[in-house]
Amino acid sequence: MSDNMKIHLKYWKQDGPTAKGFFEERTLDSVNEHMSFLEMLDVLNEELQLEGKDPVEFDYDCREGICGSCNLVINGQAHGPKAETACCQLHMRNYKSGDHITIEPPRAAAFPVIKDLVVDRSAFDRIIEAGGYISVKTGSATEANSIPVEKEQSDVAFDYATCIGCGACVAACPNASASLFTGAKIAHLNKFPQGEVERYNRVTAMVDQMEAEGFGDCSNFGECEAVCPKGISISAIAEMRKDYVKALW
């Protein structure tokens, strides 16, 4: 076990949404390869606090890849170098001693920086509020087979439902588009009989809200799919577009 990896960090510091941000650099001398990326940041913050300095703020909660709180852009890649891995599940064994790591917040006008690496992702909440729900009363859980759903449909819907709303798609998109998030949320509900009822109102309202939040256009770069910790396919965007067009008629 190696616990003496030397890691050169360069991380973003910003006091508030309107403050001017800057990079700070620091070298950690005893990083353990078994640490998660966030645990490495914990070590950094311990060092900073022992010196009486402000810790670097970063978002986290579950640390097991399901809550979608963490969303760091590591060396220019949302959630770091590993595919289908949230940065809380990224381990330092993926780096070697002497590596330089740049950590930035997701950069998008719709995700204003709150402090350092923490951004305000409430734009996503407002997209959900616009139509990412089912307003009919579905009652308590019914017997699973009482509403027939094709296996293929339910599998695809489940894939879309795995979106944890971390915003990596926005962070990585060269246009800062939220199309994968919005598409996944729309498609996962539209695939089911319960969601079908409000299908077209949903797609219109959510696409409108996405636009109103100031996210960029989708240019089919597909980078969102590459960085998505759940590997959600950009087919979700195709589903959104098809439903949006159908909503016209």
Next chain:
Amino acid sequence: MPSLIKALKSQVGRKLMTGITGIGLMLFLIGHLLGNLTVFGSPDAFNLYTKKLESLGPLLYVIEAGLAFFFLYHTVLGVSIWLKRRKARPEGYDTYKTKGGPSHQSLASRSMIITGSVIFIFLFIHIASFKFGATDTVMIDGEPARDLRALIIEKFTTPAYAFGYAFVMLLAILHLSHGFWSAFTSLGMKHGEGSKKVQAFAYGFGIVLMLGFIFIPLYIYFTGGEGSLISY
């Protein structure tokens, strides 16, 4: 339900129309190339073809107006999407790297605005040179016609025209290699095996089409307009 105008202005509508206009322009390019290849036909073939086009009269104006509309609409959408990205991410990254895998980020997809802008400027020079260029008059079927074939050979025997044209066509290959696949994705094509085939076809289509466009000026330049494919 969104109104049609609102839908066209939406993110989905903008991308959809970029795809539809792009596909329209690609279809036009196929016709354009087939027309151009008549330069290798009989001595009169190209001038006969252009004379037939010009004899369409008002119908030709309608087609030209349609093409201009498609081209300008495509350009305006492309530029507006590019401008919007600057607004959506006012502060860029210090370090940015694609994660690869399923990503379609490539030289082609990242340079659409540059290749598109060059093609936009090229088009004005192209139209000024060939549509409005000064020509001699030849007799075709007993009637006077513009000797556009001679103009083409004259222009493409100058290095600036021949290589400039070929260079822009190379950029067009880049533009089409992302544009073709992207257009179908914008029209709702899902990402999967079928999409990979479309991507492969996109590269093939772009390359074959543009190699056709590149071949003509380079052949004329390197043979001084006197190659065996050109009959007099």
